Amino acid sequence: MELREQLSSCLFCAILLATIPFSESFEVISSPAVTGIIGQDVVLPCQISTRTQQDNMEVQWKKIIQTHIETVYEYRAQTGQDVPGQKYQGRTVLLKDGFTSGNVSLKLKNVRPADEGTYSCIVKSNEWSADAATELKIAAVVSMSIDVLGPQDQGIDLACRSSGWFPKPELHWVTKNGQDLQPVTKTEQGLEFLYSVLSHVTTLGEETGQISCVIQNSL
Template sequence: MDGYLEDIHIYRQSGDQAVQKNLGRTWLETSEFATGNVSLTLRKVQPADEGTYSCLVKSRDWSSSAATMLSIAGTGEASIEILVPQGQGLELICRSHGWFPKPTVQWVAESGKSLSPDTAMHQDSNQLFSVLSRVTVTGEEVGEVTCQILNPLVQTEEKSTVLLSSE
């Protein structure tokens, strides 16, 4: 919300007439008002929706307000591709899309050997991150090799594993 206030849903009732203004992604269940429930539903949440949301309810005799912070987190599925051997080993490529905020990537080998990936991340027009991470493994690297992608906000991890044999 970048420090400014923006009305995303307004409900007014004058007699039997109700007027609503919204972004097309918000919904108020007006039948719940009598029980004190003034919950706002936000559909198709995007990273740009992150921020503080305030609710103000006014009547002739009283008013009340509340605020809450909305944090957005997104994850994607990871997949590994194995490229034809080049020179001294196999090139493994890990791909994923749909991450928010920017994730961390690491490669883990069963042998405990440290793998040094070349990782690139790009953000699309919806602010979601895509990951492309490459690592080369040599002939002596056998067993499971795993690409792990972690969302630092919610500590959610996606991973993909390949099994390499010396044959």
């Protein structure tokens, strides 16, 4: 009789354990770095290993700053509530349809220099939490112009100018043979953190058509 009671008890335990829903653990993966172009949209990548969207799942995007952590975006699956950070109103879109493929990447609209930094993708359920970080680098490449300012001593004074670069660019004057010239260059950063560059160089008249002004962005 005692053995029958023990077997019945074990069978009841097995049935009870089978009916308890176990939370699936998961991993969060992101790219080490992405580059955004000023004025355009960029996607901050975040992939979770599970394709099951749990009712209690939350996705948080945070920007890690030296002195504090800034909320960029939060999404709660249970309520379907989207909560963009105060500084990111109207600029964030979570790819929620990507839950079926484990994609919870965040689109950041109209990228600006101040967006540069490290972002953390945090995925939570009631029983599990995982995160991954990616560094957002910001770049801007714009057009430039060369002006002939007129005679200067034995040569001709040329000016190369351009505005709207990020990060700080490097400028070189190069002859057809690849020789670097020694210009006078001034670089300034404006209110929007964008850089303007103005450079002057004097060259012999017959060499003018063989000279290039090259502005390079480190990214």
